[in-house]
Amino acid sequence: MLGELDGVDAMQSFSDPPMNRYRMATVCLINLGNGMSDSAPGALIPYIERYYNIGYAIVSLVFITNAVGFILAAFFVDALRARFGRAKTLMFGQAILTCGYITIVCTPPFPIVVMAFFFMGYGIATNLALGNVFAANLQNSTKMLGIMHGSYGIGGTVGPIIATAMVTKSALVWSRYYLLTMSLALFNLGFAGWSFWNYERESTPSLLTALEQTASRQNAPSGAVKEPNHFSSMLQALKSKIVVLGSIFIFAYQGAEVSISGWVISFLIATRHGNPSAVGYVTAGFWGGITLGRFLLSQPAHRIGEKVFVYGTVIGAAVFELLAWQVPNIVGDAVAVALVGLMLGPVYPCATVVFSKAIGRKHQVSSLGVISAFGSSGGAVAPFATGILAQAVGTFVLHPIAIALFAVMLICWYGLPNTRKRTE
Numbered sequence: 001m002l003g004e005l006d007g008v009d010a011m012q013s014f015s016d017p018p019m020n021r022y023r024m025a026t027v028c029l030i031n032l033g034n035g036m037s038d039s040a041p042g043a044l045i046p047y048i049e050r051y052y053n054i055g056y057a058i059v060s061l062v063f064i065t066n067a068v069g070f071i072l073a074a075f076f077v078d079a080l081r082a083r084f085g086r087a088k089t090l091m092f093g094q095a096i097l098t099c100g101y102i103t104i105v106c107t108p109p110f111p112i113v114v115m116a117f118f119f120m121g122y123g124i125a126t127n128l129a130l131g132n133v134f135a136a137n138l139q140n141s142t143k144m145l146g147i148m149h150g151s152y153g154i155g156g157t158v159g160p161i162i163a164t165a166m167v168t169k170s171a172l173v174w175s176r177y178y179l180l181t182m183s184l185a186l187f188n189l190g191f192a193g194w195s196f197w198n199y200e201r202e203s204t205p206s207l208l209t210a211l212e213q214t215a216s217r218q219n220a221p222s223g224a225v226k227e228p229n230h231f232s233s234m235l236q237a238l239k240s241k242i243v244v245l246g247s248i249f250i251f252a253y254q255g256a257e258v259s260i261s262g263w264v265i266s267f268l269i270a271t272r273h274g275n276p277s278a279v280g281y282v283t284a285g286f287w288g289g290i291t292l293g294r295f296l297l298s299q300p301a302h303r304i305g306e307k308v309f310v311y312g313t314v315i316g317a318a319v320f321e322l323l324a325w326q327v328p329n330i331v332g333d334a335v336a337v338a339l340v341g342l343m344l345g346p347v348y349p350c351a352t353v354v355f356s357k358a359i360g361r362k363h364q365v366s367s368l369g370v371i372s373a374f375g376s377s378g379g380a381v382a383p384f385a386t387g388i389l390a391q392a393v394g395t396f397v398l399h400p401i402a403i404a405l406f407a408v409m410l411i412c413w414y415g416l417p418n419t420r421k422r423t424e
Contacts, residue, residue: 013139017202022195024144027131028151029191030094033184034124035155035287036162037097038379040177042261042283043160046269046276047167047174052110056266056395060387062117063258067380069121074373077129086130086199090192093130094185097123101182107175123185127192129369136356136368142306145349146298153291153345156261157284164280242358242416243367246351249412250375253347255382256405259398260321261286262383264337267395274330285338293345306350310413317343318406325399347409358417378405 014020041048041062049059081089100119103112135144163177261283268274268282293313301309317340324336352368359367382401389397 011137011139014144019195019198019202020138022191023134023199024138024147026090026188026192026195027127027134027148029184030090030127030131030188031148031152032155033097033181033188034128035152035157036159036184037101037120037124037155037178037181038152038258039156039159039261039283039287040163040181042263042265043163043280044167044174044177045262045266048113051107051174054110056387056391058110060384061114063262063380063383063387065114065118065380066121067377069118069123070125070373070379071377073122073125073129074369077126077369080126081130085196086134087193087196090127090130090196091189093123093126094189094192095123096126098182098185098189101178101185104175104178105182107173125373128372132352132368132372133356136352140302141356142298142302142349142353145352146294146346149349150291150294150298150345153287153294156287157291160283160287161281164277164284168277168280240359240367242355243370245412245415246355246367246371247375249351249409249416250348250371251378251381252405252408252412253344253351253378254375255378256317256402256409257290257344258379259383259386259405260337260340260402263386263390263395263398264324266390267398268330268333270390270395272328272330272333279330279334282334282337285334286341289338289341289343290345291341293342294349295345297342297346298349301346301350302353306354307413307416307418310347310350311410313343313345313347314406314409314413318403321399321402321406325396325403354416 012020014024045059049055052059077089080092084092096119100116100123103116103119108116131148132145135141135148138144162180163174166172166177167174264282264286265276265279268279269276272279297309297313320336320339320343324333324340327333327336355368355371382405386398386401389401
């Protein structure tokens with residue numbers, strides 16, 4: 001059981017305490033929904049453009065508001081969890097996400113759709129920060145994070161397949177796809193509340209952040225005990241070299257991932273003259289590659305060493321991205337894009353492990369929150385820039401932008417310190 005072993009606090013595992021099995025299932029289901037949400041725009045953008053009679057530049061605004069939601073969440077997730085606990089904070093994140101989905105399902109005017117993506121970004125960021133810290137502090141954290149983010153990949157794989165089938169085979173309005181993600185978010189709201197309700201009570205003090213320790217000492221979360229300043233924690237995190245390099249690294253990673261996912265279909269339609277109903281499934285191949293990479297390569301990455309392993313996968317992704325750019329064949333491009341996904345698959349879990357080892361547990365949540373929020377803004381800036389340039393010169397710009405982002409990742413990764421394997 002948890003406690004002290006030879007003066008060292010034991011880490012929680014997948015099965016100790018037993019409720020962790022359900023908590024791991026919770027973060028996986030939440031990430032499944034996040035993947036279904038994030039991957040769908042790539043397949044739906046051509047239909048959104050047609051429905052609202054807008055171009056690449058205007059439709060790219062959804063990426064911007066999504067990132068604003070991500071960034072704003074970083075300023076409040078620590079305070080919310082300290083005051084209300086993980087269970088209620090997870091439920092709040094899913095509730096905000098559901099509000100965004102309900103808005104989109106109503107197929108409102110496009111400016112309202114843009115605002116709905118803000119709520120989606122806020123909700124996803126809140127739950128991602130909590131899920132990352134939970135999985136990173138379990139035994140065999142690389143594997144646990146690989147499973148968690150592999151679930152995101154599954155969602156990313158099935159999302160474009162379902163979305164494309166709904167708008168082509170069933171001739172439904174593009175927004176009806178979000179009925180599925182809305183239903184899953186509502187289920188996850190209840191499941192997260194149930195599984196994480198007693199998390200603070202079951203955790204030893206060393207497994208909690210400073211804010212959580214303060215909250216857990218209160219009989220009721222809304223008590224009068226003064227909490228540490230979460231803004232100070234964030235400012236402290238921003239002074240860390242690891243946080244700055246980590247944020248830029250994830251900025252480039254998310255920028256490349258979302259740009260490829262969001263614009264490869266438009267590239268295949270406009271540049272390769274592909275059939276929209278057929279090439280819509282290429283995005284699923286990309287996310288399928290990411291899923292396989294996270295499930296199959298995360299464990300070898302742990303054995304070889306996350307720091308070394310990421311160098312190889314990022315270089316491999318750049319090579320296959322170059323092939324997708326230069327090979328004038330739709331099938332060849334589809335295979336190359338899927339292999340890019342395979343190479344990128346283990347990168348996020350490996351990076352999270354490296355960051356969590358280098359950052360003290362006291363500052364993990366604020367630091368990882370900053371990295372995921374500010375870093376994930378790359379998932380807005382890069383695809384937005386891609387849309388602007390695609391409008392001006394053509395959709396081929398996707399590939400040089402992605403390759404440049406891979407180069408930025410390698411530079412940041414080189415700057416990160418080597419870390420020893422965590423033993424607590």
